[in-house]
Amino acid sequence: MSKTYQAIVIGAGPAGSSAALVMARAGLDVALVERGTFPGEKNMFGGVLHRLPALEEIFPDFWDRAALGRHIVKKGVTFMTGDSSFTTTIESGNFDKTPFNGYSIFRPRFDNWLAQEAVKAGATLITRATVDNLVYKNGTLAGVTVVGRTGELLAPVVIAADGVLSFIAKKAGLRQPTFNPSQMAVGVKALVDMPREMIDDRFGLVREQGFANEFVGCTAGVRGGGFLYTNYDSLSVGLVFHLASLRVSGKTPYDLLNAFMEQPQLAKMISGGKLQEYSAHLIPEGGYDMIPELVGDGIIVAGDAAALCNATGLNLEGINLASQSGVLAGTAVIEAHQNKDFSKRGLSVYNKLMEESYVIKDLKLYRKAPHMLHNDRIYNEYPELMCSFMEYIYRINGAPKENLSKLFLKSAKEKVGLGNLLADGFSAWRAL
Amino acid sequence: MNIDEIFDNTSFTIDREPHIIVNYEICTGCDNRGCVNSCPAKCYTWSEEDQKMTFVHDGCLECGTCYVVCHRDAFTLWRYPRGGFGVAYRMT
Numbered sequence: 001m002s003k004t005y006q007a008i009v010i011g012a013g014p015a016g017s018s019a020a021l022v023m024a025r026a027g028l029d030v031a032l033v034e035r036g037t038f039p040g041e042k043n044m045f046g047g048v049l050h051r052l053p054a055l056e057e058i059f060p061d062f063w064d065r066a067a068l069g070r071h072i073v074k075k076g077v078t079f080m081t082g083d084s085s086f087t088t089t090i091e092s093g094n095f096d097k098t099p100f101n102g103y104s105i106f107r108p109r110f111d112n113w114l115a116q117e118a119v120k121a122g123a124t125l126i127t128r129a130t131v132d133n134l135v136y137k138n139g140t141l142a143g144v145t146v147v148g149r150t151g152e153l154l155a156p157v158v159i160a161a162d163g164v165l166s167f168i169a170k171k172a173g174l175r176q177p178t179f180n181p182s183q184m185a186v187g188v189k190a191l192v193d194m195p196r197e198m199i200d201d202r203f204g205l206v207r208e209q210g211f212a213n214e215f216v217g218c219t220a221g222v223r224g225g226g227f228l229y230t231n232y233d234s235l236s237v238g239l240v241f242h243l244a245s246l247r248v249s250g251k252t253p254y255d256l257l258n259a260f261m262e263q264p265q266l267a268k269m270i271s272g273g274k275l276q277e278y279s280a281h282l283i284p285e286g287g288y289d290m291i292p293e294l295v296g297d298g299i300i301v302a303g304d305a306a307a308l309c310n311a312t313g314l315n316l317e318g319i320n321l322a323s324q325s326g327v328l329a330g331t332a333v334i335e336a337h338q339n340k341d342f343s344k345r346g347l348s349v350y351n352k353l354m355e356e357s358y359v360i361k362d363l364k365l366y367r368k369a370p371h372m373l374h375n376d377r378i379y380n381e382y383p384e385l386m387c388s389f390m391e392y393i394y395r396i397n398g399a400p401k402e403n404l405s406k407l408f409l410k411s412a413k414e415k416v417g418l419g420n421l422l423a424d425g426f427s428a429w430r431a432l
Numbered sequence: 433m434n435i436d437e438i439f440d441n442t443s444f445t446i447d448r449e450p451h452i453i454v455n456y457e458i459c460t461g462c463d464n465r466g467c468v469n470s471c472p473a474k475c476y477t478w479s480e481e482d483q484k485m486t487f488v489h490d491g492c493l494e495c496g497t498c499y500v501v502c503h504r505d506a507f508t509l510w511r512y513p514r515g516g517f518g519v520a521y522r523m524t
Contacts, residue, residue: 247470
C-alpha cells in the first residue's frame with residue numbers, strides 16, 4: 001500500500017527532525033522516516049552540543065524544554081604524551097548563564113525529543129523504516145521505498161537527511177560515488193558511569209555545570225584526538241581518527257582507546273567508573289570541499305549527508321550545522337509548495353539560504369583547516385614539545401637555568417625542526 | 433574495554449539476514465585490508481594461514497568505516513540493516 005505526503009524526510013536526526021518540524025508547523029503533511037526503533041537509537045557523537053540558533057528561534061525556552069544534559073562551563077585542551085600532559089582550561093561565568101554555550105547530551109534522548117516536537121507539530125514519524133531507493137514516475141522524483149516493505153511512500157519532494165554515508169544523495173547523483181578516506185574520520189566512545197557527586201567533586205562542578213576536554217597526542221601518532229566530557233552521572237571518553245591515517249597505521253580503534261584510558265592522567269579521571277556502552281560513528285571531516293550538490297530535482301540534502309561538519313582542531317561542529325540546514329531545507333520546501341515547483345530550480349532557494357547562513361560561511365572560512373590537520377607533527381611532536389618544555393619550566397633541581405626562548409627553539413629544533421615550525425605556524429595561521 | 437565482549441556493553445537486535453556481504457575473493461587479492469584494523473567493532477578477521485577473510489555482521493556498529501576504507505569495492509551488498517535491526521544505543 002502506498003501513502004502520499006507533501007514531503008518526505010529521510011532520517012530523524014537533527015537535520016531531518018528540524019526540517020520536519022518547520023514544515024509541519026507551516027501546515028505541510030510530512031513523513032519523517034527513521035530506520036531505528038526510535039529516533040536517536042543509531043546516533044552517537046563525541047563532544048558538545050553547541051548552540052542551535054535556528055531551534056532557539058523556534059523554542060525561546062530551548063534550554064528548559066529540550067532533553068539536554070549538563071551545560072558546559074569549563075572547556076580544556078590537553079597536550080598529552082605517554083606519561084605527561086599539559087592542559088589549559090577556560091571556565092567562564094558567561095558559560096554559566098542562559099543562553100548556555102553548549103551541553104552534553106545523549107543522542108537517543110535528544111534526537112528523540114526533537115523528533116517528538118516535529119510529531120507534536122503534525123509530522124508523521126515512521127520508525128523501523130530503512131529507505132533504500134528513490135521512486136521516479138515519468139522522469140520525476142515521486143517518493144521512496146523502504147527495505148522489506150511493499151508499497152511506497154510518495155511525495156513530490158524528499159529531504160535526504162540520511163547521515164554521513166547518504167546512499168540517497170548517491171542515488172540521486174548528488175554526491176561523489178566513492179568517499180575519500182582522507183576526508184573521513186571515525187569516532188569511538190566509551191560511556192563510563194560514575195556517581196554524580198564524584199563527577200562534581202573530581203571536575204570542580206556544581207549544580208548542572210559540565211566540563212568538556214579535548215586531547216591531542218593521545219593517538220599513538222595516528223592523526224586524531226581525544227575527548228572527555230561529563231554527563232550527569234557518567235563520563236563520555238573517546239577518540240577520533242582520520243581514516244586514511246588509521247588505515248595505514250595498522251592500529252585498531254579499541255586498542256588505542258584502551259591505551260588512552262590507561263594513560264596515567266586520564267586513568268585518574270575515569271577511575272571508579274564502569275563501562276556501560278561502546279559506540280562508533282563516522283564524521284565527514286573534509287570541510288567545504290567535501291560538500292555534495294545540495295539540490296537536485298525533487299531532492300534536498302541536509303546535515304551529515306551534505307558533509308556539513310566544521311572540524312578546525314579546536315571545535316568540532318556538526319549537530320548545529322545539521323539543525324540549521326534542516327530548518328533551511330524545510331523553509332525551501334515550504335516555498336516550493338507555494339510555487340508548485342519542485343525542480344532543482346524551484347528548490348534552489350535552499351542554496352541561497354545556505355550561502356547566507358553561518359553554515360556555508362564558516363565552512364568557507366575554514367576551508368583550509370582539513371588540509372592543515374593532515375600534518376602528523378600535530379599529533380606527536382608538538383604535544384611532546386609542549387609537555388617537555390613545560391616540564392622544564394617547572395623543574396627546579398639546582399641545575400643552572402637556560403634562557404627560555406633559546407631553550408624553546410632548541411627543543412623545537414630537536415623535535416620538529418625550525419623550518420617545519422615556521423611552515424606549520426604559517427599553515428595554521430592561514431587556515432584559522 | 434574488551435572488544436570481544438562488545439555484546440556485554442552495547443545492545444544489538446541481530447538480523448539473521450546480513451546487511452553487508454563481502455566478496456572474500458577480492459579480499460584475498462587485496463594488498464591493504466585496512467578494514468581489519470580500522471573496523472571499530474572487529475567484524476573483519478584475516479587468517480594469514482588460510483589466506484582468507486571472515487566477516488561477521490552481528491556486532492556491526494553501522495559506522496561505515498569499512499565502506500570508506502575498502503579501496504577494492506569488495507562489497508556485494510552494503511546497506512544499513514532493515515528497520516528495527518542492528519545496533520541500539522542507549523546512552524551515547
